[in-house]
Amino acid sequence: MADALRIGIAGLGTVGAALIKVLQTRSELLTVSCGRAIDVVAVSARDRSRDRGFDASDFQWFDDATELARTADIDVFVELMGGNGDPAYSSVKAALSRGLHVVTANKALLARHGVELAGLAEQNGAILNFEAAVAGGIPVIKALRESLTGNTVNRVYGIMNGTCNYILTRMEKEGLTFEACLKEAQRLGYAEADPAFDIEGNDTAHKLSILTTLAFGTQIAADDIYLEGITNISLDDILAAADLGYRIKLLGVAQKTASGIEQRVHPTMVPQDSVIAQVDGVTNAVAIESDVLGELLMVGPGAGGNATASAVMGDIADIAKSHPGAQLVPSLGRPAKQLAPYKRGEIQSHEGGYFIRLTVEDRTGVFASVATRMAENSISLESIVQRPKKHDDKAERQTIILVTHATTEQSVRRAVGAIKTEGYLIGEPQVIRIERPKAA
Ligand code: NAP
Numbered sequence: 121m122a123d124a125l126r127i128g129i130a131g132l133g134t135v136g137a138a139l140i141k142v143l144q145t146r147s148e149l150l151t152v153s154c155g156r157a158i159d160v161v162a163v164s165a166r167d168r169s170r171d172r173g174f175d176a177s178d179f180q181w182f183d184d185a186t187e188l189a190r191t192a193d194i195d196v197f198v199e200l201m202g203g204n205g206d207p208a209y210s211s212v213k214a215a216l217s218r219g220l221h222v223v224t225a226n227k228a229l230l231a232r233h234g235v236e237l238a239g240l241a242e243q244n245g246a247i248l249n250f251e252a253a254v255a256g257g258i259p260v261i262k263a264l265r266e267s268l269t270g271n272t273v274n275r276v277y278g279i280m281n282g283t284c285n286y287i288l289t290r291m292e293k294e295g296l297t298f299e300a301c302l303k304e305a306q307r308l309g310y311a312e313a314d315p316a317f318d319i320e321g322n323d324t325a326h327k328l329s330i331l332t333t334l335a336f337g338t339q340i341a342a343d344d345i346y347l348e349g350i351t352n353i354s355l356d357d358i359l360a361a362a363d364l365g366y367r368i369k370l371l372g373v374a375q376k377t378a379s380g381i382e383q384r385v386h387p388t389m390v391p392q393d394s395v396i397a398q399v400d401g402v403t404n405a406v407a408i409e410s411d412v413l414g415e416l417l418m419v420g421p422g423a424g425g426n427a428t429a430s431a432v433m434g435d436i437a438d439i440a441k442s443h444p445g446a447q448l449v450p451s452l453g454r455p456a457k458q459l460a461p462y463k464r465g466e467i468q469s470h471e472g473g474y475f476i477r478l479t480v481e482d483r484t485g486v487f488a489s490v491a492t493r494m495a496e497n498s499i500s501l502e503s504i505v506q507r508p509k510k511h512d513d514k515a516e517r518q519t520i521i522l523v524t525h526a527t528t529e530q531s532v533r534r535a536v537g538a539i540k541t542e543g544y545l546i547g548e549p550q551v552i553r554i555e556r557p558k559a560a
Contacts, residue, residue, distance in 0.1 A: 121156055125440040128162035128192045130185035130211055131200030135225055135252070136165070137172045138425030139200065139432050144174065150433075154440035162192040189215040196439055198432065199224040204232040216240040216248065223435040225252035225428055231326040231342035234333070239456035247442065248451040249435035254327040255280050255404040257427030258420040259434070263408065264334035265453045271410035273335040277373040277555065280327045282402030282422050283311045283318040284350050284370040288387075289400040292358045292367065298351065310402055320349035321370065321385040328372035328383055332462075334453045335374060335408070336381050341462035348386035357550055360477060360521050361389050364503065367397040371555055375465070382465035389475050389554045395419075396557060407557065415558045470529040473502065473554035476522040476536065481544040483516070489542055490520055497535040500525045517546050523554070 129136050140160060143150070151157045164182040165172075182188035189197045189211040197215035199222065201208050208229050215222050216237060224230070230237070230253055241248035251261045255278065264273070279285050283305055290301040302319070305311035317323050329342035350370050361368050366389040375382045390397045395417055399405040404422025409415050421427035442448070452459060480486045487506055494501060507519035524532070536549050 124157035124159040125154070125196060125436070126159050126161045126194045127196040127198055127436060128164075128182075128188050128194040129160060129198045129200060130164040130182075130188055130207070131202065132163055132165040132172050132176070133200070134425045135428045135432065136163075136198075136200040137174065138429035139198070140172075140174050142426065142429050142433055146433075150437060150440075154437050156440055158436060158440055162188050162194055164188045186211040186214050189220070190218070194220060196221045196223060196436060198222075198436065199226055199229070200432070202226055202228065204228040209233055212237055213240060216244055216246050219244040219246050221247040221249070221439045223249045223432055223439070225250065225432055227253040227323070227326040227330060231329045231340060234330065234340045234452065235456050235459060238451040241451055242448075242455055245448065247439050247448055249438060250330075250451070251435050252428045252431035254330050255406050255418075255420070256422040256424065257430050258404055258406055258418045258422065259431070260331065260406045260408075260418060261334065262434075263416065263418065264331065266449060268408065268410055268413060268416075271412045273376075273408060273410045275373065275375040275409045275558075276331050276335045276406065277371050277375075278331075278406035279369050279396065279399050279404055280372050280406065280422060281318050281321075281324045281370060282404060283315060284321075284324070285399065285404070286310050286402045287319070288350060288353065288358070288368055288370065291353070291355055292362060293400075295355065295359075297355055298353060319351055321347045324370060324372040324385045325383075328374055328385060331372070331406070332374040332381060332383055333459065336376065337454050337458075337460055338381060338462040339459045340452075341383065341464070344383060344462060344464050346382070346384040346386065346467040350387050352550070353387050354550075356519075357477060357552065361475065361552075362392070364475070364521070364523055365392045366390060366475070366554065367392055368552065369396065369399070373555060377465040377469065377471075379469050380463035380465035382467070382470055384467060384470070387552055389552050391556060394557045409558050468528070468530040468533070470553070471526055473526055473556070474522075474524045474532050475550075475552040475554060476524070476532070477550040478520045478522075478539065479517055479546045480520055481516060481546060482518045483544065486518075486544045487520060489544070490522070490539060493535045493538045493542075494522065494524070496538070497527075497531040499527045499531050499535055
């Protein structure tokens with residue numbers, strides 16, 4: 121049997137601690153599957169005295185993660201600290217520069233430095249694996265990087281943030297406000313004390329930027345993503361969507377268009393009977409549409425210690441099974457130097473259906489005016505509904521809900537801009553893009 125694979129783990133929090141436990145409880149199974157043992161030999165975290173549910177005295181302890189990466193007698197450096205700065209960045213660079221293989225779950229690091237790190241791995245004959253960085257336990261990186269080789273991907277999209285999906289699901293199922301659901305998510309540990317990164321869509325954007333690169337062979341462009349979070353989604357939107365046969369999900373979508381590659385993260389209406397609409401709570405889902413295979417949809421746990429540790433364990437096992445001297449699979453699907461520059465598909469030219477909810481003064485001619493502004497911008501309507509006033513609503517107002525057939529973002533913005541100048545609009549209009557799965 122080959123020598124044991126020696127690993128060092130920096131970061132012993134939710135994922136790191138779960139990883140050590142699963143590696144310990146599955147050591148025999150892993151040895152049989154990989155043809156060699158996997159031994160944790162060195163670890164690093166900030167607080168050495170913390171009880172983590174395993175005996176850390178079995179391992180060589182490093183206070184400094186970069187020192188571990190630079191000097192420990194290991195084959196694989198596993199980075200589970202998080203963040204796009206140091207020590208994650210410096211330690212991963214130090215490990216790759218020594219020719220050590222690296223496994224990380226750190227989407228923030230990859231979104232910022234992924235191309236550089238992939239290039240460094242290639243120069244040094246090292247493997248850089250990061251399955252856990254996108255959609256936790258769902259093997260979407262491997263699917264894009266390896267299983268779909270030879271396919272041309274047209275669109276990849278998904279629910280990649282459990283916090284947002286939990287909030288939107290609770291709003292719809294329980295008829296609760298956004299604020300109430302966010303508080304509940306925080307109480308249950310599904311949302312951070314500062315939830316901005318999740319609910320404003322940044323977390324999904326990081327993950328999407330990595331998928332875009334793997335799907336389309338372009339450089340990572342995490343700052344070039346159209347971004348809208350879920351903070352403006354009201355219960356009224358969710359109920360109106362449900363009435364019209366849709367559910368609202370925060371989707372990350374990357375799509376090839378005539379003008380470039382659209383990367384967008386925004387609340388999206390998906391048909392109620394589509395599979396992705398059924399993905400509730402903290403569960404994640406990623407769909408990949410490609411020419412040879414067609415549509416692939418993967419659903420599973422996107423976060424949590426064990427689910428994430430499972431993906432990290434798979435990445436480590438792949439390294440254990442790799443043959444020294446064999447040609448390595450490029451980390452980003454193709455050699456870093458061959459990644460094409462990213463050409464942004466502008467949101468203005470996005471084509472699709474739209475949901476528009478307007479609160480307007482309750483007077484004659486408004487309904488006709490709204491319909492006219494749409495027609496003037498060549499927007500054809502699937503439906504236009506006038507909602508009756510609620511009995512307890514003293515204000516003279518009504519709601520008009522429109523669903524458009526496929527049109528462009530530019531047309532919708534022009535039409536809504538024209539409506540805004542009419543003087544009957546109350547508050548800001550709500551505009552939500554509709555995304556249809558290929559089969560729907
Ligand atoms: P976490 O619970 O906050 O743990 C972070 C760990 O890193 C802790 O053990 C911490 O040490 C250690 N650490 C932080 N700064 C350090 C430093 N300067 N030097 C050495 N160690 C340091 O984080 P996590 O949830 O396990 O996440 C780890 C990574 O996995 C992140 O990149 C995250 O994005 C990714 N990820 C997490 C999940 C999930 O469900 N949690 C899912 C997918 C991906 P102390 O324990 O001593 O404080």
